[in-house]
Amino acid sequence: xxxxxxxxxxILSNLGYGARxxxxxxxRSGWVTVDGNMAKSASQKVLPSQLMLEGKPLDxxxxxxxxxxKPLHAVCSRKEDGQLIYAxxxxxxxxxxxxxSSVGRLDKETSGLLILTDDGQLNHQLTSPKHxxxxxxxxxxAEALKGDEVVKLASGTLMLEADDRPCKAAELEVxxxxxxxxxxxxxxxxxxxxxxxxLGNHVSILERTHIGLLSLSSLQLKAGEYRTLEPELLLQMxxxx
Numbered sequence: 001x002x003x004x005x006x007x008x009x010x011i012l013s014n015l016g017y018g019a020r021x022x023x024x025x026x027x028r029s030g031w032v033t034v035d036g037n038m039a040k041s042a043s044q045k046v047l048p049s050q051l052m053l054e055g056k057p058l059d060x061x062x063x064x065x066x067x068x069x070k071p072l073h074a075v076c077s078r079k080e081d082g083q084l085i086y087a088x089x090x091x092x093x094x095x096x097x098x099x100x101s102s103v104g105r106l107d108k109e110t111s112g113l114l115i116l117t118d119d120g121q122l123n124h125q126l127t128s129p130k131h132x133x134x135x136x137x138x139x140x141x142a143e144a145l146k147g148d149e150v151v152k153l154a155s156g157t158l159m160l161e162a163d164d165r166p167c168k169a170a171e172l173e174v175x176x177x178x179x180x181x182x183x184x185x186x187x188x189x190x191x192x193x194x195x196x197x198x199l200g201n202h203v204s205i206l207e208r209t210h211i212g213l214l215s216l217s218s219l220q221l222k223a224g225e226y227r228t229l230e231p232e233l234l235l236q237m238x239x240x241x
Contacts, residue, residue: 003049003062008032009042011051015058016095026053064093064100065117065231069216071223076105076114085114088224103127104135104187111223112137112208113216115234122231126211126238127187133238134183136210137192141178142202149199150174153182160194167195181209212238 009023012032017023024042026032032039033052048061066089070076074085078094085102086094093100096118103115103126117123125131149172152158156169171183182192193203209216214237221227 003047005045005047007043008034008039008046008051011046011048011061012053012058014097015048015061016092017053017058059090059092060228063117063119063231064096064228065115065119065122065234066226066228067214067219067221067234068114068116068226069219069221069223070106070111070114072111073108074224075108076102082108085116088226106208107190110137110206110208112206113211113214113219114208115211116226117231119231122234125235129186131239132185133212134185134210135187135208135212136181136183138175138205138207138209139180139182139192139196139203140205141180141196142204144177145174145180145201146199149180152199153195158195158198160188160191160198163188167191170195183210213240214238 008027009020012018012023012026013020020042023032027039027042030038031054033055034044034046034050048058051058051061068085068088070085074083076085078084078086086100089100098118098120100116100118101123103117103123106112106114115126126133153170153172156166158167160167167188168184168186170185173181175181182195184191188194192206196203219227
């Protein structure tokens with residue numbers, strides 16, 4: 001995100017540090033500096049990079065983007081019961097405005113690669129159908145593959161229950177009697193599970209391994225771990241540009 005001057009109190013509040021009344025107190029107490037000088041008032045307009053709080057630079061002052069290895073049973077929500085993905089991150093990040101949000105979702109019973117960002121433009125770039133960014137899943141099935149799945153999934157004619165249009169052509173790489181890697185170029189509700197249900201099978205284990213060119217294995221993140229990075233680097237890792 002490009003830097004722009006804003007009221008000091010708004011910057012700190014939007015980054016989750018505290019309410020604006022708290023920021024005013026910090027300024028009066030001399031805890032906030034602008035380019036090394038004590039801030040004059042909570043209302044003065046500054047760039048985020050100019051600010052320090054108690055001698056420390058602000059936490060991801062110009063946007064927050066991260067790659068996360070979502071563990072099994074964690075939920076991509078802020079409000080549902082149970083283990084939430086956001087519990088893995090510093091509490092201050094959850095108070096940021098704009099909010100930190102997942103780029104798409106993985107259901108409770110799916111693990112793997114997940115991107116989160118507070119950058120709406122980046123989120124749109126990664127999810128817009130016109131950008132055609134693939135997602136690959138490692139699938140373990142309850143029953144052995146029949147042998148016709150590769151052709152059926154690649155045909156672009158597979159219909160899912162309750163949908164009014166067929167799935168886009170998908171790529172299936174068979175890796176065992178009941179295991180495969182499935183690459184999709186669209187994102188529908190529980191799509192992988194519904195696709196195999198339409199083929200008469202049931203998904204037992206599901207993990208997202210790739211988003212575009214970005215692979216979970218290359219990141220060396222254990223389940224529940226994350227890594228922050230700049231949006232430009234993330235896009236390079238995903239689309240190779």
